[in-house]
Amino acid sequence: MQRAQCIEALYPELHDKLVVTIMGACAQELYDLGHRENFFYLEHAMGLASSIGLGLALTLPQEKVVVLDGDGSVLMNLGALATLARYRPANLVHIIFDNGSLLSTGGFASHTTEGITDLAAIARGAGIQQVTAVSTFYDFIEAAADAFERNDLSVIVAKVEAIGPDHYGMDLKLPENAFRFERYIRERRAQTAPA
Numbered sequence: 001m002q003r004a005q006c007i008e009a010l011y012p013e014l015h016d017k018l019v020v021t022i023m024g025a026c027a028q029e030l031y032d033l034g035h036r037e038n039f040f041y042l043e044h045a046m047g048l049a050s051s052i053g054l055g056l057a058l059t060l061p062q063e064k065v066v067v068l069d070g071d072g073s074v075l076m077n078l079g080a081l082a083t084l085a086r087y088r089p090a091n092l093v094h095i096i097f098d099n100g101s102l103l104s105t106g107g108f109a110s111h112t113t114e115g116i117t118d119l120a121a122i123a124r125g126a127g128i129q130q131v132t133a134v135s136t137f138y139d140f141i142e143a144a145a146d147a148f149e150r151n152d153l154s155v156i157v158a159k160v161e162a163i164g165p166d167h168y169g170m171d172l173k174l175p176e177n178a179f180r181f182e183r184y185i186r187e188r189r190a191q192t193a194p195a
């Protein structure tokens, strides 16, 4: 299973959700499908995409928040899983694409390579109730559909091949993306606020 294929399948479902991705390959794959104002690509701050997602989910309970993460990034900030479990925002879906690799910076093996570290087990041990580990495209689609419908914190660990885009480059710098994302949220809140 390839992450790009998974993201492409998710894409139509993401139009009404707040989406936070890690940097590099994952961000590029989503961006290449067509940027939307509800997408935020967290550059540089490895390991913090789920922390940003948690903050959004807690402060915007009417929104569904989707975090697209990577194994290397999650390993950089494992405590975030315990924090997610503790606050358990019902509107957060955390998808970890586990390619066993730090792909975006050259493809060095991560701790999940060859089954050494089991991120789904860590998420369960952190106290997250809804954790699904998948390795086929069909199971991924089913797990994502369930998580999007479920009103509970959900984590999906998707084993994917260590394959990324053949190019990098987004015409959207981090500050511009952040300002526009914030404006999108503000305008959406104004539209949906009770009169």
Ligand SMILES: Cc1ncc(C[n+]2csc(CCOP(=O)(O)OP(=O)(O)O)c2C)c(N)n1
Residues within 6 Å of the ligand: 022, 023, 024, 025, 026, 044, 045, 046, 069, 070, 071, 072, 073, 074, 099, 101, 102, 103, 104, 105, 110
């Ligand atoms: C604290 C920190 N260390 C290192 C980097 C450099 N870096 C950027 S992306 C990346 C790899 C990310 O790996 P993963 O989350 O597994 O995603 P993948 O690239 O495999 O899609 C690294 C090491 C960084 N941005 N921040």
